Amino acid sequence: MTSTDTTSAPGEVALLGRPTQQRATVLRALIDSEDFVSAQVLHARLIAAGNRVGLSTIYRTLTALAEAGLADTMRDSEGERHFRHRPGPDHRHYLRCRTCGRSVAVDSHLVERWAERIGATSGFTEISHTVELTGICADCTGPTAPAA
Amino acid sequence: MTSTDTTSAPGEVALLGRPTQQRATVLRALIDSEDFVSAQVLHARLIAAGNRVGLSTIYRTLTALAEAGLADTMRDSEGERHFRHRPGPDHRHYLRCRTCGRSVAVDSHLVERWAERIGATSGFTEISHTVELTGICADCTGPTAPAA
DNA sequence: CTAGTGATGAAAACCATTTCCATCTAGCGT
DNA sequence: ACGCTAGATGGAAATGGTTTTCATCACTAG
Numbered sequence: 001m002t003s004t005d006t007t008s009a010p011g012e013v014a015l016l017g018r019p020t021q022q023r024a025t026v027l028r029a030l031i032d033s034e035d036f037v038s039a040q041v042l043h044a045r046l047i048a049a050g051n052r053v054g055l056s057t058i059y060r061t062l063t064a065l066a067e068a069g070l071a072d073t074m075r076d077s078e079g080e081r082h083f084r085h086r087p088g089p090d091h092r093h094y095l096r097c098r099t100c101g102r103s104v105a106v107d108s109h110l111v112e113r114w115a116e117r118i119g120a121t122s123g124f125t126e127i128s129h130t131v132e133l134t135g136i137c138a139d140c141t142g143p144t145a146p147a148a
Numbered sequence: 149m150t151s152t153d154t155t156s157a158p159g160e161v162a163l164l165g166r167p168t169q170q171r172a173t174v175l176r177a178l179i180d181s182e183d184f185v186s187a188q189v190l191h192a193r194l195i196a197a198g199n200r201v202g203l204s205t206i207y208r209t210l211t212a213l214a215e216a217g218l219a220d221t222m223r224d225s226e227g228e229r230h231f232r233h234r235p236g237p238d239h240r241h242y243l244r245c246r247t248c249g250r251s252v253a254v255d256s257h258l259v260e261r262w263a264e265r266i267g268a269t270s271g272f273t274e275i276s277h278t279v280e281l282t283g284i285c286a287d288c289t290g291p292t293a294p295a296a
Numbered sequence: 297c298t299a300g301t302g303a304t305g306a307a308a309a310c311c312a313t314t315t316c317c318a319t320c321t322a323g324c325g326t
Numbered sequence: 327a328c329g330c331t332a333g334a335t336g337g338a339a340a341t342g343g344t345t346t347t348c349a350t351c352a353c354t355a356g
Binding site for chain 4: 081
Binding site for chain 3: 188207211227
């Protein structure tokens, strides 16, 4: 996996418009990250790996991916956007470790239903919600070193 | 209430450090807003109302207010921070209208407990959460004009 | 192969937020 | 009251993520 690998991202890229090498590369990198990444970091990684991709393209692709529902987005405490590939149609909430940054998907029926109920009782319609959970994962709580 | 009114914000300002006219003014304006406002908007309002307050001071005060727990903050879809005065120690989640921008506080024990439970079952500790709900309020759903 | 439309990317534009720094001021000791 | 000093202020400049611009390039159709 040196750099250019058009065969990586199956048909998903097609959903965005014209299938190009860059888009495949970005999607591929996003999938490989297996976790939230910022456009900046993703860009840095691709460049470091020897790929030629412009930052603008990363932003465009990531935004398109999110709009197409192929990626989830979240904002960190500084307001920066982070993206994560969304395998299926569900999985929308994550719990992320404040120390190592890793994140895991969590079950959220309860919240979904709560959100719906709130909508029903408040007179609001077309409710949409964003839930962000952070904590310290087991590995980082360990007796020894936290974020060594 | 032309402009300078040091008596507006009771003792709350004192919690921030030295009680100054500007801080009282900012807190006052935040309270009067009764809803989320961005630093920029708050600044524009104060200037328009004839008050002399620097943007930096608004940011500093708002940030301090949030850190002191006297204000709740949220980020809009563009990543901008919005602040809202927090009357008591609770009330931490809001439902805001995407059309008119108004927001109402919602009951969230359920989510709080859900968050705790997720923490317990995932091995994460020190869980903290952010929940943002948006929808279209009754007034804006009306048969006639939405955001007139 | 050629044209045409969409995609790319380097650099400039944007814009909210933060930082600098010279000036001002509230609070305190005298 | 008076002057001192740490803390506060605000205009301007710096930051830094994200978006736009625009000239060039690469897919796809004909």
